[in-house]
Amino acid sequence: MSRRIALVTMGLITALLILAVVPLGLSLTANERASFRFAVESSARQLSAQAEEYLADHDPPTAMNQALAEASEGGDCAVVLRASGQVVATTACASGPPARASVLAGEVRSGAEQTAFAQQGDWLLAAVPVGDDGHFAGVAVLARSADPVNDRVGEVWAWLSVTGLAVLALGALLARRLARWVARPLTVLSSAASRLGDGDLDARAPTGEGPDEVRELSAVFNRMAERTASLIGAHREWVADVSHQLRTPLTALRLRVDLLADDAEQETAAEMAELQVEMARLASLVDGLLAVARAEGELPRPEAVRADQVVAERVAAWEPVAADRGVALDAMHTAAQPTLAHIGPGDLDQMLDNLIANALDSVPEGGHVRVSATGGRAAVVVRVVDDGPGMSEQARATAFRRFGRSGTGGSGLGLAIVNRLASVNGGRVTLEHTPGGGLTVRIELPAQR
Incomplete structure (x- = not known):
């Protein structure tokens, strides 16, 4: 139960983190790239303004050259073209990243007064027209590397990932503590209920833990x-x-x-x-x-008991009584290995004593009583088979009650004791009709693993 609670809690925390972190990362990434694009466009417009004094106003190119030098010092590449496409001025790297400058210039000329952008590898190019009042004098193109913004975006995602993992680890710890806080009292309560069902009347559950x-x-x-x-x-x-x-x-x-x-x-x-x-x-x-x-008052302490050996011992102990009454009493064991039952010491002896005594009381002289033990991986089965008058279906239904009449003339407590000892050891007793006449008592006990 605690594992399911922890997994459900972790699933909820993970879903919340994904819903919170991923949109935040995408938003921050979009803002960074939008800011970078705006910065490139602003720098391109400043260069266009300086180039306009030279191309449109016919002033000396001093301001334009200074703007190009500042762009070069900042790591940008720039080029200024006339309306005809002729290159007027350029930075030292004009043959590199701004190779698409003429293409962008053509896009600007066709769209007039419109800024054009292009991506060339890790470089972002912005082309701005030079001129005013509808007079198109040329194009200013500026290219800037996107490496810094990519690094910042990577740092953002790294911090978000680290934060998400830290929150996830904290959530796992809290989920585990929550699961233990909820499940541990239930586990203890289940254990107490199991002990009470097994006969431990002192079993109690703690009342100071959990919700x-x-x-x-x-x-x-x-x-x-x-x-x-x-x-x-x-x-x-x-x-x-x-x-x-x-x-x-x-x-x-x-x-x-x-x-x-x-x-x-x-x-x-x-x-x-x-x-x-x-x-x-x-x-x-x-x-x-x-x-x-x-x-009813004893709580068994199960251990490994040789069922076949107990059967042989009890049959040997009851043989003189059976011989005195003229009844044949046999022990049968067909298993190749010892038959080990997981029961309290002495319990099987007491069950067999009651069953053999009942069988000898019910079988007439010349009758036969057979006791056997067979083993399996999950259970050990002990049978007491007689060829006496047997029991009716109604008598078998009430045979395990105290003072129930089994037809043997006994006190009616023997089968009740057998049923009680079998149940407290995790087994069960059933009464079956013996083929040819008689009664078969079948005791199924847990096997020793």
Whole structure:
């Protein structure tokens, strides 16, 4: 964003400079050349006035010769011609630049009382008629080099260019500062919003930088973050407090039931066993609530994790449970290289524990559960595939909600924990139908680059 602001500002400054400097340079150049042309014409008219005393008034040529000498000393070339075209007097360089004097004289004779100009290389020639009252006695031609005016024009354009470049450099500096002043608070605000979205509830944006609108936006964001942190914190504390408060009486109650079951008569032993099962289920539910609270409260620090190795470890850990239930549990890894996922340490272990436990609960004896990890350049995919009864489309739509019924008889918190851990690590979880019957849980995680 800052680059776009700087480029737009620089474009505006450049356009303004072009619109200001170029017309000014052209105007100054035109003024210089007009002044030079007027000066040449004035000098030619002075020479014509001196030549008129000799050609028209028949006075001695002293004044005319003096005017020619002054023109020669000033670097000009001049020549005086009679009406017939005969050269009366000339400066030392008459054979050089004023070579077109006769041509200009003819133009003046044909136009009478009219000044003629011509350009010969770097020289400007001006021809003025000699005479008055309609009496044409001759022509005075003066040539002056345009080098000095060209030098002045070059200096004008040089100064304008230097000034324009200096203003452009200053504009670039100001544009950069302006862009940073506007964009930096927005960048910081975007970073704070990203951290808040990733679970960092302490993320806040500075409110003392940038334009008033950006400061107001930062203040609104901070109020929203405070409210969000307050609500989530209160929710976490409530779940944790309830879970901790329930665990103590549950533990004491289980101990008493166990003691009563040992001393119970045969008639009540079956009832006591069912009571122990329900208490174990309630204890599992409390543990699930604590796991959800921990999953929602943790901010992962992603690192490179061998997904294929984690799959092999968790399958080996759950194999005795699967064998006891008569279920085949296999780990499959077909990639030639290690599959590296960019996630928090221990998160994939926890996700697989929940998924394998759910799969073993849903698959009947003689069933099969397969766990695999495949890698790519952008993502690592972990699949837990079973051939159990599967889930209906309606059940899959609500399976990630807390206490959602998955049909396995569990607490309804396992898939919610898996979905939470995947999302905070930048991944996602999807539930698919297994060909031939069953459920496939697909976890897509970012790959380690």
